Amino acid sequence: AQSVTQLDSQVPVFEEAPVELRCNYSSSVSVYLFWYVQYPNQGLQLLLKYLSGSTLVKGINGFEAEFNKSQTSFHLRKPSVHISDTAEYFCAAQNTGTASKLTFGTGTRLQVTL
Amino acid sequence: DTGVSQNPRHKITKRGQNVTFRCDPISEHNRLYWYRQTLGQGPEFLTYFQNEAQLEKSRLLSDRFSAERPKGSFSTLEIQRTEQGDSAMYLCASSSPRREQGSSYEQYFGPGTRLTVT
Numbered sequence A: 001a002q003s004v005t006q007l008d009s010q011v012p013v014f015e016e017a018p019v020e021l022r023c024n025y026s027s028s029v030s031v032y033l034f035w036y037v038q039y040p041n042q043g044l045q046l047l048l049k050y051l052s053g054s055t056l057v058k059g060i061n062g063f064e065a066e067f068n069k070s071q072t073s074f075h076l077r078k079p080s081v082h083i084s085d086t087a088e089y090f091c092a093a094q095n096t097g098t099a100s101k102l103t104f105g106t107g108t109r110l111q112v113t114l
Numbered sequence B: 001d002t003g004v005s006q007n008p009r010h011k012i013t014k015r016g017q018n019v020t021f022r023c024d025p026i027s028e029h030n031r032l033y034w035y036r037q038t039l040g041q042g043p044e045f046l047t048y049f050q051n052e053a054q055l056e057k058s059r060l061l062s063d064r065f066s067a068e069r070p071k072g073s074f075s076t077l078e079i080q081r082t083e084q085g086d087s088a089m090y091l092c093a094s095s096s097p098r099r100e101q102g103s104s105y106e107q108y109f110g111p112g113t114r115l116t117v118t
Helices: none
Strands: A002-005 A010-014 A019-021 A025-026 A031-038 A044-050 A056-058 A064-067 A073-080 A087-095 A108-111 B006-007 B009-015 B019-024 B031-037 B044-052 B055-056 B065-068 B073-080 B090-097 B114-116
Touching: A002 A087, A010 A019, A019 A108, A025 A031, A025 A073, A025 A087, A031 A064, A031 A073, A044 A073, A056 A073, A056 B019, B006 B055, B006 B090, B009 B019, B009 B073, B019 B090, B031 B073, B044 B065, B073 B090
Parallel strands: A010 A108, B009 B114
Antiparallel strands: A002 A025, A019 A073, A031 A044, A031 A087, A056 A064, A064 A073, A087 A108, B006 B019, B019 B073, B031 B044, B031 B090, B044 B055, B065 B073, B090 B114
């Protein structure tokens, strides 16, 4: 079984500022890791994923994340945010053996203002 | 490829009534998942199918919930005798094994069905 923790429920940031959204996971087995974004009244869209290999993963819309096995973290970063990045962001883990259900964190609300 | 579709998008029902939601996955995706998302929370896994076989059910899926995928294509999720605690967004996702290196079954989500039980 695994669990995912997103410690920050809300992150306010000014436009063009950098941002980091934190994600930590706990698992007794190896996991794949994902970041999804959810805009109001919409489903989830995949931003990026870590399967194996390079620990720095680049995704869509200028986002990137770094897998840190020793700290069991997968923090999401963007060097310069836009108003349009305002949304809910979810970190998720998936057992590499079964590669089936996703276990999600509780989400981080990114609020970008001028 | 038109993406995952879900119907209806919104459903308001009275407590005690039965409701049924439909999910149409991306064509040729052999895996289909149902999740439930309540306000301020991340999605929680309910159940998933590989083709027409239901392979796993969460303990969250009480006896009042039933899901089917009779021909391995679309799926339905039925909730009998709805309760106010069933109010949530019900999300469907589909996936297919990646052909290239790495075997992550990347999941594509539909827009969800928002259920309100009054």
